[in-house]
Amino acid sequence: MKAYLSIGGNLGDHKKNLLEVSRRLSEHPQIKLKKQSSIYETEPWGKLDQPNFWNQVLEIETDLAPLELLGICQQIENDLGRKRIIHWGPRTVDIDILSYDNRVWNDERLTIPHPRMEEREFVLAPLREIAPQFILPSGHQVQDVKGHGEVYLLKNI
Ligand SMILES: Nc1ncnc2c1ncn2[C@@H]1O[C@H](COP(=O)(O)OP(=O)(O)OP(=O)(O)O)[C@@H](O)[C@H]1O
Ligand SMILES: Nc1nc2c(c(=O)[nH]1)N=C(CO)CN2
Helix, strand or coil: CEEEEEEEECCCCHHHHHHHHHHHHHHCCCEEEEEECCCEEECCCCCCCCCCEEEEEEEEEECCCHHHHHHHHHHHHHHCCCCCCCCCCCCCCEEEEEEECCCCEECCCCEECCCCHHHEHHHHHHHHHHCCCCECCCCCEHHHCCCECCEEECCCC
């Protein structure tokens, strides 16, 4: 199954943390990392009084079930020192499942497609880069939609 993940953080060594997420995901026997967007520096979304984030979107192929994938992502977040303190607040690294095999999932642990992805330019810009044909929950193509927040493509990092 094809899934898209959004990863981001704004504490510690951003680059190291993002690379570490990709490394750990690709080491998992049931996950293949297919595409990685560029890394973007992004204005904080939702809660504005915090440092800029670094964000990236990954395309993976996996035969893990959605909740199993969520568990792996949360394990990686915890291993990299993620503490859940402030809602939408600063974090070393956060992994959101944007979509999973065009499926819909709705329970207290997991909602896919991710309900807030469409408002977030920090998700849409990297997604547009690796999956311009991606259909958003609204039915629009990602390349036709602009979300909120400025993003800056980071070059030569
Ligand atoms: N698509 C999803 N991807 C990742 N986590 C999800 C998803 N849907 C629901 N969750 C749940 O959301 C919970 C809270 O996530 P988290 O603390 O990372 O929220 P957040 O990143 O601050 O906000 P947001 O969800 O708006 O990105 C997680 O424990 C997880 O169970
Ligand atoms: N730019 C940006 N802003 C955010 C981010 C993020 O990854 N990037 N994550 C948040 C919590 O999910 C809240 N706000």
